[in-house]
Structures are given as structure tokens and as C-alpha cells.
Amino acid sequence: MTHTTDFIETHRDEFIRYSHDIHAHPEIGNEEYYASDVLTTILKSHDFTVERNISGYETGFIASYKSDKDGPTIGYLAEYDALPGLGHACGHNIIGVTSVLAAINLKQHIDSIGGSVIVYGTPAEEGGPNGSAKAKYADDGLFNRADVALMAHPGHEHSLTQPTLAVDVFDVFFHGKSQHAANPSIDGQSALDAMIQFYNGISLLRQHTAPNDLIHGVILNGGDAANIIPEKTHARFYTRSRKRTTLNALTDRVKEIAKGAALATNTSVKFEFIQNGVNEFIRTPQLDALYKEAANTFGITIDDVEERYGSTDTGNVSHIIPTIHPHIKIGPSTLVGHTDEFREAAISQEGDQGLINGAKILSKVGYRLIQDADLLNRIKSEHEVALKGAHDESNE
Secondary structure, eight states, rough: OOOOOHHHTTTTTHHHHHHHHTTSSOOTTTTTHHHHHHHHHHHHHOOEEEEETTTTEEEEEEEEEESSSSEEEEEEEEEEEOTTTTTTOHHHHHHHHHHHHHHHHHHHHHHHOOOEEEEEEOOOOTOSSOOOOOOHHHHHHGGGGGGGOOOOOSSSSOBBBOOOEEEEEEEEEEOOBBBBBBSOTTOOOOOOHHHHHHHHHHHGGGSSSSSEEEEEEEEEESOTTTTTTEEEEEEEEEEEEESSSHHHHHHHHHHHHHHHHHHHOOEEEEEEEEEEOOOOOOOOHHHHHHHHHHHHTOOOOOOOOOOOOOOTTTHHHHHSBOOOOEEESSSOOOOOOHHHHHHHHSSSHHHHHHHHHHHHHHHHHHHHHHHHHHHHHHHHHHHHHHHHHHHHHGGG
């Protein structure tokens, strides 16, 4: 039996409608009830067994189909959250439907060739409070059910998996003692003074960080009135680094600066992580090469691109099993994510074609991995070596 995309071609318009439907009902992270229902209803109708409320995420799901023949398990990652105020300006409507369509197309084959298919519905990739569900899934061992994890992200070019940065997102609160600003006493404790001290300390730290170590943040609350010494202040910060191990050290330094600012101003400080920590991506070149080979069979040429660094909780998956996160072209080279233009591209004709292209490629990659045990074992071995390198502190 050879791999076919007959199901994709026959149901093309139907799945494009699903993508447009999710796009028309944008939901931010952990509120994706509509999108989750759409995707799980589709999967159930194609005989997938669906689990809901995964790792405490009400909008999360895991859908699986197992053939009667032994074989590897191919995992597909579905994202479906939108951006606050912008809607689906990162194209997650395409990502979710692409992974579901690829999984269903592969399911048409596995009764003959063996193996299993899993679709992981992963909320809140864009972060925010309790965001980055893949990190929690990884911590809970859920990706150990699969041999590999596959997905494709819409973008302005066809490219392979890019390196990403590990990221922590946290809130910093300073607490002092409120007084009338026109008649202060020596007992006054300005939470704003502490925040400014902290903010300036971060600015000084930036001169002494590694090239890919980043710190950025904003003061969300600096006080309520100019004539009142602020009792409470609140900031939100991100730290990013090339590796989780170096990020932990960077975040610890930021914490120490916050403690120092509190000590200098006789205030107290509270440090709260607002979402799961995101890890850097562990790339597996042989798995990316397989994606490129599959893309070529459908007339899609992968572009040579300059490496760029963002962050995604798919990196946490790559710390468990071999994973890819390539990009599928849905617009011109000037297209930039998280913009109004990208939101419109996600339901354009090119965006719709990107969905279909992605599903075909990802289905074929999964088929090849089931059929070629030696290739899958080589990919797993390469991933193990890369993972050891990421954890080797002597390489930092």
C-alpha cells in the first residue's frame, strides 16, 4: 500500500470551512471551548477516541486511533487559541485543522500498515495566565504515548524547524506602606521606588548578559495617585535564553535584583510565574529532512532561511520525543505574524492552500515513519544525542 491523499482531496472544502469557522470564533488561551468542540467533533466522527479536560485544561483534548496491527504511534499537535484583540493573527485556526486533517488521512492507512495516531489538542500556546499547556502535558508524561510529534505553522515562507528560545513569564509585586506624599515620614515605604530600583537594575544587567539572553517587561501598576506614596506596584517580565539551564540562571539573577530593590527600599517583594516555563527546541535534523522530502513530492520547495529566534511551548515536547515545527507559506514575504494582515491571510486562498499542503506533508511523514522502522530508530537515536547535548552544562 502506498500513501495517498484521497481523503484530503475529497474533503478539502469541508476542512477549509472548519478552519474558517474557528477563525470566525476567536478565543484566547484556555477559553477555546468552541474550537475544541469543533475539532473533537470532527475526530469523533472519524472513529477517534477522545479524552477531554487534559492535565487540568478544560479545553485540552487527546484523540487517538489504534489499528489492530502493532506499530509506532504518530503524534500530531493541534493549536487553536487566538490572540487578545487580534483574533487568529497567528493562524492557529490553520494549525488545529491541519493536524486533525493529517491525522484522519493517516488513519485511512493504518488498518493496513499498523500503528496508531494521536492528536494532542493543546490550549494557550500564546501564553498568558496558566498558558503553554504543552509544557504541563510534557511534565505529566502525556507525550510518552507517541514516538514523534508533528505540526506545521503558517508563515511567509516554507521553512524547516527553527531554533527557539526558552522563556519564563512572571509577575513582580512590591509592597510598601502608603502615606500622604506631601507629609511623608521616615516610616514611608514606596513600592514605586522599589519598582524603579528593580527596573533600573534590570537595565544594568542587560550589559552583562549573553547575546541571546533577553529580558523585557512593563510596569502594569505604578501607583494610584501622585499625592499618595504607592503601597503596591506590579510589573510583568519575560526572560529568554538559548537553553533552559542558562535561562534558569538568568531568571534567578532577576529574582536577586528584585530582592535587592526591596531591601534597599525597606519593602517586600513577591515573584509569581504566570504560566508554564517554555523550553528551547531540540531539533532532529533527520526528521526535518523527512519533512522536506515529503514536501518535495507535493511540489513544495523548502526555502533556505536565516535562523531566527522566537519561543513556543512545542520546545517542551521536543525535550520528550523527536518533534518538528516547520512553517507553511500562506502569504507574501512581507507577511508578519501577530498583525491584522496575518489574521486575514489565515482565511485567504493561499492560507487555505497552506492548510491542505500541510496536511498532505504531515500525513506522508507519519506514513513513512510507520513504514520505515530503521528510519524511525535513527531519528530517535539522533534526538537522544541532541537532548544530551542540551543538558550538558559544559556546552554553555
